[in-house]
Amino acid sequence: MANSASGDSVVDRVVRVIAAFPEGVAVLQLSELAERAGLPLSSAHRLVRQLAEHGFLDLGAGGNVRLGMRLWELVNRNSPTLALRQAAMPFMEDIQQVLSRNVNLAVLDGWEALFVERLSRRGSVANRARVAGRMPVHISSAGLALMANQPRDVQAEYLGQFSDPGGKVTAGVVRQLLAETAQQGYAQLAGVVDPDTWSIAVPVVDGKRRTVAALGVVLPLAETRPQALVPALQTAARGIGRQLDKLREG
Amino acid sequence: MANSASGDSVVDRVVRVIAAFPEGVAVLQLSELAERAGLPLSSAHRLVRQLAEHGFLDLGAGGNVRLGMRLWELVNRNSPTLALRQAAMPFMEDIQQVLSRNVNLAVLDGWEALFVERLSRRGSVANRARVAGRMPVHISSAGLALMANQPRDVQAEYLGQFSDPGGKVTAGVVRQLLAETAQQGYAQLAGVVDPDTWSIAVPVVDGKRRTVAALGVVLPLAETRPQALVPALQTAARGIGRQLDKLREG
DNA sequence: CTGCACTTTCCATTCAATGGTACGGGCTCG
């Protein structure tokens, strides 16, 4: 044998090691990590030790492996959504104060809404949208708000996904949802994620007219006219867009 | 030439590429990245492309490189401080509501306090403690609260750092600060970071009596009796510790 | 239109990465 019997590069392996942690799991036994990453134990051990030397992983006594603080720090200091989150935070706090609702901020990644920031209020309804959590575009208000404002070609490619059989959702239904969202200027979904909640989201648009994020709130179904919150959200979204442009210049 | 003329492994290089982004910088030109990482352009290019294939980096048109959303997502879903942050969030929100102050949460990493979560209030004084920001132990209340409650051997090793000449701070001064902090049960610093602010922090202790974090607030110097906030912080800190134990079991 | 600076691709060379094997320590089960 020699370099990689399985035909994968070192980079592939490093990625597999770091990506081997299942969602929400912080500690992994070395042997389990090796198995999950599909690597021989000795190779996994060597890689882990090398990464640990750089603080990208932590190799504790007894072979329990965690992600390293250095990696966390680097990613959070230089993440591509850093400017967005900084721009959005004050406005999200305003919304939370004024409306007393869970607030969240999402970007489009693939065909899913990826939630990059969230403020939840104790006592208000549970917010399923975890930070770093994902939800498919067509079953989240944030996803709809994002997709409904994407360029035509992106939407077309996205809708193409639903042509395949086996899916309960058809392209027509999704197209209709997107059309409504675009026409209204906001997305609204009831009971899809959690049967007892509404969710509403509006697009955040930057100076170049690109929809870069979605700002949303979650509220109990009991709320009779959730649309009443839309103007507040739209105002905040405009503020975020403006602030984002400022940050990108300076 | 062959594998690494400079004697560094592939893992070293991958780490250097990811770590090449200066603080707060999200985009880097490929050539600049190569220089910062100390790599030949073609090697940097190959590594970046490989990492980009896995979503750990984004290689945009024109060779501008960003950290990838996948990496951000992985790190935030599996970070070692995830449980801590989840346990702390509700209590931090309570503090923010009740005291109307900036709240922050830090852990000890090396000889620095690393801020892992923060809630800031519009209109209240600026909070210099950025998420993923660091501050030396002896000039942050969070750092003092953390170090003052570490085991003896850790403190001894830490204090050893100040033996070297050239530093304005002596071991004696720091030892005194730590002693006061330990005796009072909270750390308090005025005007060190920002001349117009106080900062106060209390330790967060888990079920095994280990000090795992520091919970702190920042407030204007005008505040006459900042100590009045201590009981509220301590109550919240105890709550966080208890919640953390629960999360670790379940 | 020319020149420059940067990204991207190519490919022969060669040493760093590989993983089977073996050792050691801790835990469980009979």
Place this chain on the structure above:
DNA sequence: CGAGCCCGTACCATTGAATGGAAAGTGCAG
């Protein structure tokens, strides 16, 4: 209490994957 097992750690001969100089491609500025 001892045997067996599992898991982390260390070693080292083999070899093909990683390397980087060089050249081609690209886009922008003057």
